[in-house]
Structure formats: C-alpha cells, structure tokens
Amino acid sequence: MPEPMTDGLWYTEVLDGKSSFGLRVTDVLHHERSDFQTIEVLDTPMLGRVLALDGILQTSERDEHWYHEMIVHPALCAAPSIERVLVIGGGDGGTAREVLRHPGVKRCVMVEIDRAVVEACRAHLPAIGGGVWDDPRLDLRFEDGVKMVAETDERFDVVVLDGSDPIGPSEGLFGRSFYEGVRRVVGDHGVFALQSESPTVYEDVFFDIQAALRDVFGASHPYFGSVYLYAAGMWTWTFASATADPLDVKAERVEAIAEGCRYYDGDIHRAAFVPPAFIRRRLEG
Amino acid sequence: MPEPMTDGLWYTEVLDGKSSFGLRVTDVLHHERSDFQTIEVLDTPMLGRVLALDGILQTSERDEHWYHEMIVHPALCAAPSIERVLVIGGGDGGTAREVLRHPGVKRCVMVEIDRAVVEACRAHLPAIGGGVWDDPRLDLRFEDGVKMVAETDERFDVVVLDGSDPIGPSEGLFGRSFYEGVRRVVGDHGVFALQSESPTVYEDVFFDIQAALRDVFGASHPYFGSVYLYAAGMWTWTFASATADPLDVKAERVEAIAEGCRYYDGDIHRAAFVPPAFIRRRLEG
Numbered sequence: 001m002p003e004p005m006t007d008g009l010w011y012t013e014v015l016d017g018k019s020s021f022g023l024r025v026t027d028v029l030h031h032e033r034s035d036f037q038t039i040e041v042l043d044t045p046m047l048g049r050v051l052a053l054d055g056i057l058q059t060s061e062r063d064e065h066w067y068h069e070m071i072v073h074p075a076l077c078a079a080p081s082i083e084r085v086l087v088i089g090g091g092d093g094g095t096a097r098e099v100l101r102h103p104g105v106k107r108c109v110m111v112e113i114d115r116a117v118v119e120a121c122r123a124h125l126p127a128i129g130g131g132v133w134d135d136p137r138l139d140l141r142f143e144d145g146v147k148m149v150a151e152t153d154e155r156f157d158v159v160v161l162d163g164s165d166p167i168g169p170s171e172g173l174f175g176r177s178f179y180e181g182v183r184r185v186v187g188d189h190g191v192f193a194l195q196s197e198s199p200t201v202y203e204d205v206f207f208d209i210q211a212a213l214r215d216v217f218g219a220s221h222p223y224f225g226s227v228y229l230y231a232a233g234m235w236t237w238t239f240a241s242a243t244a245d246p247l248d249v250k251a252e253r254v255e256a257i258a259e260g261c262r263y264y265d266g267d268i269h270r271a272a273f274v275p276p277a278f279i280r281r282r283l284e285g
Numbered sequence: 286m287p288e289p290m291t292d293g294l295w296y297t298e299v300l301d302g303k304s305s306f307g308l309r310v311t312d313v314l315h316h317e318r319s320d321f322q323t324i325e326v327l328d329t330p331m332l333g334r335v336l337a338l339d340g341i342l343q344t345s346e347r348d349e350h351w352y353h354e355m356i357v358h359p360a361l362c363a364a365p366s367i368e369r370v371l372v373i374g375g376g377d378g379g380t381a382r383e384v385l386r387h388p389g390v391k392r393c394v395m396v397e398i399d400r401a402v403v404e405a406c407r408a409h410l411p412a413i414g415g416g417v418w419d420d421p422r423l424d425l426r427f428e429d430g431v432k433m434v435a436e437t438d439e440r441f442d443v444v445v446l447d448g449s450d451p452i453g454p455s456e457g458l459f460g461r462s463f464y465e466g467v468r469r470v471v472g473d474h475g476v477f478a479l480q481s482e483s484p485t486v487y488e489d490v491f492f493d494i495q496a497a498l499r500d501v502f503g504a505s506h507p508y509f510g511s512v513y514l515y516a517a518g519m520w521t522w523t524f525a526s527a528t529a530d531p532l533d534v535k536a537e538r539v540e541a542i543a544e545g546c547r548y549y550d551g552d553i554h555r556a557a558f559v560p561p562a563f564i565r566r567r568l569e570g
Contacts, residue, residue, distance in 0.1 A: 010305070018331035020295070021516060022305035046303035063485065063518065066561075200348065200513045226511045226518040228485045231306060233348065233513030262563045271556035276351075276548045 011042055011050070013057050013231075015201055021057065021231035023050060029124045034116035036169045041124040047229060049125050051092055053117070053164055059092050063228045064128055067195075068094035069264040070225050070272065071162055071237050075193035076102050077253045077269060078239070078246050081157040083107070086185065088145035088173065090162035091117030093129025099160065100135050101257045108138050109154070113169055115142040146172040149181035156185055161194035166205060174209065179216040183242070192240040196222060198232035199279060206236060210283060213240040221246045222279070223272040225263075234276075246273055296327055296335075298342050298516075300486055306342070306516035308335060314409045319401035321454045326409040332514060334410050336377055338402070338449055344377050348513045349413055352480075353379035354549040355510050355557065356447055356522050360478035361387050362538045362554060363524070363531050366442040368392070371470065373430035373458065375447035376402030378414025384445065385420050386542050393423050394439070398454055400427040431457040434466035441470055446479035451490060459494065464501040468527070477525040481507060483517035484564060491521060495568060498525040506531045507564070508557040510548075519561075531558055 012022035023044040030041035040052040048061030059067065072095055076082050085099050087110040096110045112118055118140070121129060132138060141148070145163075159182050166174035182192045192213075199206040206222070213220035221239040223246070239246040247270060254266045275283065297307035308329040315326035325337040333346030344352065357380055361367050370384050372395040381395045397403055403425070406414060417423060426433070430448075444467050451459035467477045477498075484491040491507070498505035506524040508531070524531040532555060539551045560568065 012305070012307075016331075018309050018329070020297070020305070020307035022297075022307065024303050044303070046301075066518070228518030230518075231516045233351070233511040233515075233518075235518075258562075263561045265562045265565070267559045268561060271559035274552045274556035276553060277543075277550045278547045280550070 011040075011044070011052065011057075013052070013055060015231070019201075019231075023047060023057070030120045032116060032120065034114055036114045036116075039114075039116055039120050041120055050229070051121060051125060056165060057229050058164060059094060059125075059128065060229050061125065061127055064092070064094050065262040066225060067227045067235075068098045069261055070223070071095055071160060071193060071195055072098035073254075073257065073261070073264045074223060074237070074239055074246060074269055074272065075158050075160060075191045076105070077250055077266075078244065078248050079158050079191040079241075080189045080244055082253075084154075084156045085109070086111065086154075086156040086159045088149070088159065088161045088163065089113075090160070092121040092125055093118070093132045095160055095162040096138060097128070097130045097132040100132055100137055101260055102253060103256055104253065106137060108135075109156070110138060110140050111143055111145045111148050112140070113142070113144050118142075146178055146181075149178060149185060152185065154185070155187060156190060158191045158193065159186055161192070163195070165197070165202075174205070176212045176216060179212055179240075183216050186241070188242045189244060190241065191244050192217070194238055194240075196236045196238040198230065198235055200234055201232045207282065209238060213238060216240075217242050221273060222275065222283075224275065225272055296325075296329070296337065296342075298337070298340060300516070304486075304516075308332060308342070315405045317401060317405065319399055321399045321401075324399075324401055324405050326405055335514070336406060336410060341450060342514050343449060344379060344410075344413060345514050346410065346412055349377070349379050350547040351510060352512045352520070353383045354546055355508070356380055356445060356478060356480055357383035358539075358542065358546070358549045359508060359522070359524055359531060359554055359557065360443050360445060360476045361390070362535055362551075363529065363533050364443050364476040364526075365474045365529055367538075369439075369441045369443075370394070371396070371439075371441040371444045373434070373444065373446045373448065374398075375445070377406040377410055378403070378417045380445055380447040381423060382413070382415050382417040385417055385422055386545055387538060388541055389538065391422060393420075394441070395423060395425045396428055396430045396433050397425070398427070398429050403427075431463055431466075434463060434470060437470065439470070440472060441475060443476045443478065444471055446477070448480065450482070450487075459490070461497045461501060464497055464525075468501050471526070473527045474529060475526065476529050477502070479523055479525075481521045481523040483515065483520055485519055486517045492567065494523065498523060501525075502527050506558060507560065507568075509560065510557055
C-alpha cells in the first residue's frame with residue numbers, strides 16, 4: 001500500500017474540472033499578480049523548481065528538457081535555413097536557450113508579452129534560461145506576439161511558438177489569423193513549430209490546430225512525446241511549412257547539439273513523427 | 286483562468302508522497318477488500334470507468350487501449366512463434382483480449398492471483414475484457430504467477446507480465462528469480478513482454494528491471510509510450526528474449542489485428558523502440 005502522505009502544502013492543477021495533477025511543495029519562491037496573469041515559482045521534491053501561470057503548471061527544472069528540446073530541435077534540425085529565428089512566448093528562456101545552442105543561428109528574436117515572467121524566471125529558475133539572457137544573438141522584446149507577427153516586416157527562417165494553453169494571454173496565439181501572420185513571416189520555405197497540446201486531454205484543440213495549419217500552410221506534421229509535468233500522457237508539437245520536409249534531418253546540426261541533449265537525437269526525431277493509429281486515421285480523414 | 290472545480294468526490298493517487306493524480310468521481314461502482322488487496326471500480330467523467338487496486342489507478346475504459354495494445358502486440362507481432370501464450374496478472378482481461386485477437390494464438394493461459402479482481406471487472410468493466418472470458422482458447426487460472434512459473438513444466442512461446450507496481454501482491458513479479466523462471470518457460474526463442482514502469486517516476490525501478498533482464502536473457506529491449514492514467518509522462522514496456530529480434534515485425538500479423546487497434550500499428554512498433562537520449566546513454570553504459 002502506498003503511504004498516505006497527503007499532509008502539508010500541495011499545488012494542484014485541475015484539468016477541465018475532471019482530473020488533477022498535484023505536486024508537494026516545500027517552498028513558495030515567488031507569487032505575483034502581473035498585468036497579465038498570476039505567476040508562481042514553487043520548489044517541489046518531485047520536479048525541483050516549477051513555474052505556474054494562472055494555476056497551470058508550465059515548466060520544471062527536472063523535466064523541462066523533454067519539452068524544450070522537442071519544441072526546438074525538430075524544426076531547427078530540418079528547416080532549410082536557421083539563421084533568423086523568432087520565439088514567441090517562452091518566458092522561462094528554455095526555448096531560446098535550445099535555439100541558441102545551434103551554431104547556425106545568427107539571431108534569435110524572442111517576443112514575450114509579460115516582462116514579469118522573464119524576471120521571475122531569471123531570479124528563481126536560472127537553470128532553465130542558462131546563459132541565454134547574455135547571448136549577444138538574443139533580441140528580447142516585451143510585446144504582444146500576436147500584434148508583432150501581424151505588423152512586422154521582418155522575415156524569419158523559423159518561428160517557434162512556445163505559448164501556454166489557449167486560454168488567458170495565449171488565446172490569440174491559437175487560430176487561423178495568427179497562423180496566417182506566421183505563414184507570411186516564414187515565407188514558402190520557412191518552418192513554424194509550436195506546442196499543440198495533448199490529444200488526450202484536449203483532443204478537439206489538437207485537431208483544430210492541425211486543421212487550421214493545413215488550411216494556412218497546406219500541411220501540418222504533428223509529432224509526439226510526453227511531458228511529465230503536463231500529466232496528460234502524450235504531448236504533441238507540430239511542424240508546419242509550405243514546402244519543408246520535417247524528416248529531412250541535417251546530421252551535422254544534430255551532431256552539433258548532441259552533447260547537450262538529454263532527450264532529443266536523430267532517431268528520436270524520426271520516431272516522434274509517427275502518429276498513433278487513432279490520430280493517423282483521423283488526420284487522413 | 287481555469288475554473289476552480291474541486292468540489293465533490295475525487296479519487297486521488299499519491300505517487301511516492303511527492304506528486305498526485307486525481308480523477309473526479311461520479312459513482313463508486315465497487316469497493317471491496319479481497320484476500321490480496323483493496324479493489325475499487327469508479328465512474329469518472331474524464332476516463333469512463335476506472336479500476337484501482339490498493340489506491341493505485343490501474344486501467345480505464347478510455348485509455349486502456351494505449352496500455353493493452355502496447356504490452357501485447359510488439360511481442361506478438363515479432364516473436365518467432367505465438368501458438369502458446371501465458372499472461373500473468375491482467376485481471377481486467379484487456380491483455381488476454383489483445384492476445385486472442387491474433388488468429389495464430391491457439392491457447393492463452395491466464396494466471397491471475399486474485400479472483401475478486403476478475404469478478405469485479407467482469408461485473409463493472411465488461412468493455413475491457415470483451416468476449417475474452419468466453420473464448421475457448423482462454424485457460425483462466427486463479428493462482429500465484431510466481432509459484433506457477435517456478436513450478437510449471439509447460440512451455441510457452443510468449444509470456445506477458447501484466448502486473449501492477451512492484452509493491453503489494455505484484456512484488457515477486459519484479460526480480461531476477463522470477464525472470465529466470467520465465468526464461469526457462471520461454472526457452473531460447475520465446476519472448477517475454479512486461480510493463481516496466483516509468484523512467485520519470487520510478488527511474489531506478491526501470492533501470493533495475495533492464496539490468497536483471499540483461500543478466501537473465503542476455504538482452505532487454507525497452508520500448509516507450511504513454512498512458513494518461515499513469516500520469517507519469519512516459520511509460521515503458523520491455524521485450525526480452527535470448528534470441529528474438531523485436532524489430533522483426535511480421536507484416537501479416539500486424540495486418541490481422543490492424544482494424545481493432547486504436548494505438549498500435551507497424552510504424553508505432555518500430556518508433557516505440559527508440560529510446561530518449563538519456564536512457565540510451567545509460568543503457569549503453
């Protein structure tokens with residue numbers, strides 16, 4: 001029998017009113033209501049320090065690699081060019097950190113709506129951003145990613161959308177008009193990579209994202225993994241491009257980042273794009 | 286903001302005192318203390334009906350396919366022969382059901398220690414066992430799998446261990462002496478497939494299982510997926526055999542079961558055997 005250790009401080013996220021994931025908490029390092037959301041950093045025995053936004057667990061020291069490597073490297077190892085990269089969201093710095101491990105990246109613009117998230121993460125989750133904040137290739141801007149993408153004249157080889165769930169400040173990042181802006185920004189050969197939710201917890205959201213990307217790019221390539229913190233079994237990201245092939249893996253790019261990877265490698269890249277039968281059938285329509 | 290719907294009845298499993306997974310419960314269909322464990326069947330809005338043993342969530346109507354297809358089909362589609370199959374545990378019937386979907390299986394012996402689990406599942410989770418209880422190829426025995434494997438003179442082409450976590454009545458199913466019995470029962474060409482826990486929550490258990498299987502069989506081939514109910518991100522199973530190749534997928538066997546599969550297919554089979562980098566490195570030692 002498991003010991004009934006349920007005493008003391010816990011942080012519990014409730015998914016859709018139907019399931020919950022909780023972490024024992026040994027310390028609340030940060031608690032703030034910013035202009036956009038409630039920001040909390042907690043210390044936990046299970047996953048180390050953890051970031052939560054508006055009650056939703058976002059990233060943890062212990063499993064952030066599973067997420068950040070998978071949102072970045074499939075796009076960065078398969079895109080035709082990777083000199084100019086745009087990261088939208090990703091205030092903890094983990095996504096930009098993985099982008100900038102690629103020596104071929106000359107410039108990474110990171111657009112985060114909430115300066116307070118970056119400040120809380122720099123103060124309390126320094127291991128996630130690592131040296132990214134001092135990298136001269138990083139151009140960090142605090143503005144609305146939806147507005148930026150709609151209005152910019154800049155062009156990027158890869159756009160990575162590291163947003164939270166499609167509620168709260170990230171809502172505008174999910175949907176056709178935003179994707180059309182990204183399509184314009186990456187052109188015919190660029191790549192758009194995004195987290196695309198869990199097909200178990202948010203099945204409709206996952207398939208809606210695929211349908212919208214197919215309308216806008218002509219193709220979407222979901223790929224599969226898992227993130228312990230998200231307590232959803234399977235997690236997905238999606239590679240979208242009008243012309244680029246997600247399985248055109250450039251071995252020299254994989255090699256250049258291999259030593260620092262805990263989850264990703266070239267074989268994981270190819271395996272991740274294999275959909276479970278129920279998803280394959282529904283995507284084939 | 287998520288709605289704070291935490292009122293009412295919940296079933297919460299606590300992992301190692303450090304994290305928890307909860308399901309909202311609309312009905313408690315069964316609650317019993319058997320000779321071996323506490324057996325509960327609950328109705329939940331998230332996952333349909335759910336079985337719990339000693340406070341640990343075991344299987345659910347909604348996601349049981351992810352688990353049962355993956356514990357059975359990699360072994361049954363790659364083993365040299367599949368006429369005689371032994372299932373140890375698996376009292377809900379889902380594993381034997383998937384085994385018996387293979388037309389090449391002539392006989393499936395299922396050894397479950399706790400008759401009360403089978404009775405509770407037949408009464409309250411009939412969708413999981415399906416028609417398996419009436420299949421003339423099923424030989425259901427209520428006895429201790431550890432003892433049976435140690436003493437039997439029978440030989441099997443495939444042994445599937447569908448046990449719960451290595452505490453409680455399943456404890457003896459994890460470890461070298463049990464594996465040595467299975468090695469004897471399957472011979473040089475047979476295959477042993479088992480659930481091998483999560484490398485996130487129970488990292489040491491996962492690697493201990495691999496080490497013991499390598500000692501006994503000379504090789505172990507873990508494979509990877511996810512089970513929403515287990516709230517552990519990644520879940521693993523392992524294929525062990527002295528000589529059989531887990532990637533020698535027999536296309537005609539995959540084809541024969543394809544229509545009833547919701548998760549598994551030949552591409553998933555091959556992709557599942559790709560380990561994340563941190564596991565590959567540690568297994569390569």
